[in-house]
Amino acid sequence: MRFRSTIFALAATAWSGSAERAWAITGCDAFSAALRTEASDMQVEFGRAVVVSRTRSDSNVFDVTTKVDVDATLSCRGDEFLRFEARIGEPANARTNTNFERFQTAALKAALGWDAGKSRGVLRAMTADAREYLAASRERGDVYVAGKTEEHQPGGVSLGLMATGSDRTFVIVGPAGE
Known part of the structure; x- marks a missing residue:
């Protein structure tokens, strides 16, 4: 009997460990390469960012530009993914909105391995929520008018979308970036 429970415990551990890995966020090198491939028509380029801070950090920050x-x-x-932020200015035209959605979808595929359908579904829901919260913030007359929504994924990964009158920002935060 003890032998069976040990085998069951080992099998459950192996199954849960493999399920966790399926949801794990990719490393930075793999993310960068995958994002360049997924959004190749946008000509994604990575460059070292200049960061001015009073504190010392062991993080590497890269500016990501597109055409x-x-x-x-x-x-x-190192190669550990901490945080990815994509931004557009508001008000945005239809082309910019489409490119932003495509870029976010490519980022989710690169970071989490999601397919386009799942990515678009999550992004559309988050966009609708952020716009609704932004409208409510305007109606209330908040001092800082903004709409924000977030989703928490297995493996300690968080997604966020913030909307203001001047910009919209999509964020992927890895487990170590919180």
Whole structure:
């Protein structure tokens, strides 16, 4: 009997460990390469960012530029993915909105391995929520008018979308970036 329970415990551990790995966020090198591939028509380029801070950090920050109206920042510690932020200015035209959605979808595929359908579904829901919260913030007359929504994924990964009158920002935060 003890032998069976040990085998069951080992099998459960192996199964849960493999399930966790399936949801794990990729490393920075793999993310960068995958994002370049997924959004190749946007001509994604990574460059070292100049960061001015009073504190010492062991993080590497990269400016991500595209040939479309989407910019981003990637923060890593070695090859460990900390944070990715993609931004567009508001008000945005239809082309910029489409490019932003495509770039976010590519980032989710690169970071989490999601397919386009799942990525678009999550992004559309988050965008609708952020716009609704932004409208409510305007109606209330908040001092800082903004809409924000977040999603928490297995493996300690968080997604966020913030909308203001001047910009919209999509964020992927890895487990070590919180």
